[in-house]
Amino acid sequence: MVLPSLNDxxxxxxxxxxxxxxxxxxxxSQINKITGAEIFFKCENFQKVGAFKFRGAMNAILQLSDEEKKxxxxxxxxxxxxxxxxxxxRTAGIKAMVVMPSSAPDVKVKAVKGYGAEIFFCxxxxxxxxxxxxDLIKETGAILIHPYxxxxxxxxxxxxxxELxxxxxxxxxxxxPVGGGGLLSGTSTAAKGITPRIKVFxxxxxxxxxxxxxxxxGVLHPSVSPRTIADGLLTSLSELTFAVIRKNVDNIFTVTEESIISSMRLIWERMKIIIEPSSAVTLAVLMENPEVFRGRKTGIIISGGNVELDRLPFSKPYETGQ
Amino acid sequence: MVLPSLNDxxxxxxxxxxxxxxxxxxxxSQINKITGAEIFFKCENFQKVGAFKFRGAMNAILQLSDEEKKxxxxxxxxxxxxxxxxxxxRTAGIKAMVVMPSSAPDVKVKAVKGYGAEIFFCxxxxxxxxxxxxDLIKETGAILIHPYxxxxxxxxxxxxxxELxxxxxxxxxxxxPVGGGGLLSGTSTAAKGITPRIKVFxxxxxxxxxxxxxxxxGVLHPSVSPRTIADGLLTSLSELTFAVIRKNVDNIFTVTEESIISSMRLIWERMKIIIEPSSAVTLAVLMENPEVFRGRKTGIIISGGNVELDRLPFSKPYETGQ
Structure with a gap:
């Protein structure tokens, strides 16, 4: 199995x-004061489509042959x-098909449609x-671009x-954050390639x-019925991402739902930026393990900012006229 | 009455x-597409204390004499x-007292206390x-720094x-936005001073x-029982801000509560930044009057980002496990 390198x-x-x-x-400065660390937030919530995912998708599409693009x-x-x-x-001028569960939220369906993809429900x-x-690949010959x-x-x-x-x-x-492991694989390969002594979590x-x-x-375990507010982190590692992570990552920390929600709220309130719950797991690690990060220059990948604003974990119903 | 100049x-x-x-x-680019204008958002929600107000307060305090500072x-x-x-x-090392209504939300009381001011409820x-x-001025000799x-x-x-x-x-x-008129006075004086042909609204x-x-x-009217989600815009103009605004401002547009809420949501969703309702009135003007701004390079002052996250106008109660 060929693993990606810094040069790639x-x-x-x-x-x-x-x-x-x-x-x-x-x-x-306020979150630094609270955590005792010196944190640098790489804000992929400001990336196109509101998430780092555009980087990977764009790179994959740009490497297709002309025949594949057709x-x-x-x-x-x-x-x-x-x-x-x-x-x-759409940017590359080629056709995209997306298979979505019939239960997918309307807002997500609209976003994908808005970018011009054809949607197939299952x-x-x-x-x-x-x-x-x-079935669709068999029928159309389309190229599968797996999420990770x-x-x-x-x-x-x-x-x-x-860039960070x-x-x-x-x-x-x-x-x-780690779900299927695509981001953590890329992050750890880049970080260890540039600064071998850096710790990657x-x-x-x-x-x-x-x-x-x-x-x-050391054995690949699939994700079984996960129930978390971090809805971007439900997927399981693949053989490829597991291999990269075993090679390059120093540790994986788990955090509670309460920590995720309070960390998300902390970033919203203090930094005035919107991040999704799947991004808040990173600050939650710092909040739950302050001793590991105290005084350390720590980079955090804010993976995205796509949140359903009418279903927030810290909101009560709004009463007008108050 | 002496009005401020660009040089001031x-x-x-x-x-x-x-x-x-x-x-x-x-x-x-998405909001430009929706409005047809070319908008530049000056993001004072990222200012210290989460609002442009720090600029004015700091300037006022730095001009006190040593005797006044005491x-x-x-x-x-x-x-x-x-x-x-x-x-x-606190930055200037002097004492601050703040008179707050006994009904002030706990989060605001905590913020002011957190910055070290002494609070007096009324x-x-x-x-x-x-x-x-x-009474407090009589008793202590403290210098009143009026909000506008x-x-x-x-x-x-x-x-x-x-800067913009x-x-x-x-x-x-x-x-x-215009409430008491401090921001609009400063904005219009700076803008007309630099670019006399610019329109200021x-x-x-x-x-x-x-x-x-x-x-x-042309006659100063006080604010009477205003009821709006834009809670930073409840105050009335003063003689001073009214004079500046009459001199420098081209027009004032009013917008509905619905426009304010939907504009706020649009900025949250598309730009991934948190702005307060009082800032959303600006985009609401563009949304309600697209013909005025179509094709125009338009600057918008995003005045602040202090929002009570558990009382949002577009939120339903959160149900876990969905």
Missing amino acids: IKKAHARIEKYIHKTPVMTS RGVITHSSGNHAAALALAA EPNQAAREQTTA DNFNVICGQGTATL LEEIPSLEMVIA GAEPLNASDAWKSFTT | IKKAHARIEKYIHKTPVMTS RGVITHSSGNHAAALALAA EPNQAAREQTTA DNFNVICGQGTATL LEEIPSLEMVIA GAEPLNASDAWKSFTT
């Missing part, structure tokens, strides 16, 4: 640079990767998704950390701790 | 520069000016506020537009349209 990520960056936003690195691309996802692939395909389970996708089990997607995701370490070369630690909800279990036991 | 604002900027954040100017400062406010004055006073009405403040009826405060508020026009000199229009809730009424009739 650098080439990906050169390839996608003119299509992506170079997102800002933000700091908060066939179009396909994926199954109800999340940020679906929107990212749709926009990346029953809301893994088997139906895969079958529907396989894809070398080029991983290289694209790593470019966020490339270019801007803050003195980082001692980096934390990224994964952040995972305790209620979806399959990556932690796999990392700790 | 430039001097204020030199004075406060090392204490304030130079806030970013953001753009959104006496400390006082204001009556339950909003952003209270927090701004508290932090500015009955929640204008007469009680003014009496309590007058203050030459130095107005000059400080104008520095946001100075330095970064985007080709702006054709600028919109700022005030944005006001229809449910608190006293500034519009004053501007239109």
